[in-house]
Amino acid sequence: MLISRLLDHEKGGWAFLAVLLAAVVVVPIANLLIPEDSVFHLSTYMVTLLGKYLCYALLAIALDLVWGYCGILSLGHGAFFALGGYAMGMYLMRQVGSRGVYGHPELPDFMVFLDWDSLPWYWLGFDQFWFAMLMVMLVPGLLAFVFGWLAFRSRVSGVYLSIMTQALTYALMLAFFRNEMGFGGNNGLTDFKDILGSSLQTDFTRIVLFVSSAVALAAGYLLCRYIVTSKLGRVVTAVRDAEARTRFIGYRVEFYQVWIFTVSAVIAGIAGALYVPQVGIINPSEFQPLNSIELVVWVALGGRGTLYGAALGAGLVNYVKTILTGALPEIWLFVLGTLFVVVTVFLPKGVVGVWHQLRSRGSHD
């Protein structure tokens, strides 16, 4: 009922959900039930890779919500993703228990190595899954709220805001590189053993993580869809198109901007939390400004302001990246740069825009 209202006249959205549903059904069967020597078998490596793409897609949708609909070009959204990832990583570290290299019952290896004798206060509570999940949403959300409030209240927008978000993620990267911060410094958090009592190494856990990512992506998509089709969504788009006008008709523009920015950061945090157990590591390089810029390319390439386009872009670019970094690692950055230029100049509405154009041309003939 609600879903059909949210996807009224949104064929791309239906297709997107159908693909996700198909993946949730087919991938587990192909991985767990079909024997390994069959051509239809899907390796666990592939399952994890696809799961990773789903997390990226969720992150892309989060960015599309603020950029495509509210016109806020955040070049630091990777920071919220990484913070969500760190919160999950802290939980996974606490689950290691005494199985670390140094065998300390409570402290993660890197703390033992640094000669710390007890957990810093901000590591407390992370042995509880529910607490960690709360932090996955709360930490990125709070940062986005404070940052957004300061920026939007002072009516910082456009390029200035983009530069500030870039500085934000860079500053966080430098901070997380420091050993004294207590997040594993350069190496970050890794060597995870299990999640909620089941080993991260089993195929079954991998499949559960994959399915969770798919469900989170679908839920994130529908949530964003609810937001953009609500009156709030129309206000936010109005802010994008004519900010001063929106203010004159009585909307507190900065409240709307902070709200949408915070919601987007929370979604990005959840994406990061699903990403970390699948890739098995979280380190400060996730805060690199380059990551956030790449994210912008995904959304631009897929087609901003459509949500499913952002997810599609994330899938496409990362697929190309996986192939290229395997075959010709040195040219990947050039390809990324070229993609960005080509999309900006020739495909202002991205792949989805081209598709719409072709279709409407077809229907005129």
Place this chain on the structure above:
Amino acid sequence: MFGINYEVGVAMIDNDAASQNNVVDSSPDALQNRFGFLSKPPSREELVTHNGIILYLEDVTLSFDGFKALNDLTLYVEVGELRCIIGPNGAGKTTLMDVITGKTRPDSGSAFYGQTIDLLQMSEPQIATLGIGRKFQKPTVFEQHSVLENLELAMKSDKRVWVSLFKQLTGQEKDRIEEVLNLIGLTDFPRKMAGSLSHGQKQWLEIGMLLMQDPLLLLVDEPVAGMTQQESEATAELLTSLAGEHSVVVVEHDMEFVRSIARQVTVLHEGSVLAEGAFDVVQEDPIVREVYLGSS
């Protein structure tokens, strides 16, 4: 007319002082007033006072880098009146609108809405919520929204974030939108994107958006710039029909248009009021002819 305004001006001094005190004191009423944005905007009855004045501007001065955009400007607008403000370029017409809507703060002077609301203490959205609507010189509608959505966004309603997230239009609100669509002559294409409307239609849509806010005071900046003769006439008719229910202040260059709608004209020159009165009287004023009309 000069006489009447003058008397009202004198009567105002007392009221003005009283309301100044009101803002300073911290009684619950005054606080309510200052943070009125959080509570309900004042009703028509509260604002419309016995002397029938809705907007008081007194001795407003504003300079940009030594240039006096407004110079001791004093202006009163009555309830339900249709007032045209004319004047050569740089006379301060748009700056005047900026001051009323809170976009710019004057260096000195006072601006009151009704008798108690000090506009100089309010932010732009607060002023909009109080019932002062402004139409810009360049039509600015939300191009990526349909005509209907434009009107919905502009509607007088609770504009807080969480309320907007769950907001559904009520039957009454739909009727109101229908009514305004009718008034601005856009009934035939409620679903059309505002960006694809003609110039004249955009101007009307913008006036419609103002009406959705159910304002007491409408500020309209150059409504017929770039319009065809026919569109211009339709606009004149629309604005005239709005007066009475609303106070309408129109800033316009087009003298033909001003002649067709104006009952009261205020001539601005170098940031202050040069003359005020009926169009024909003002038109004959030798000083006015010299600075403005004489040149055309």
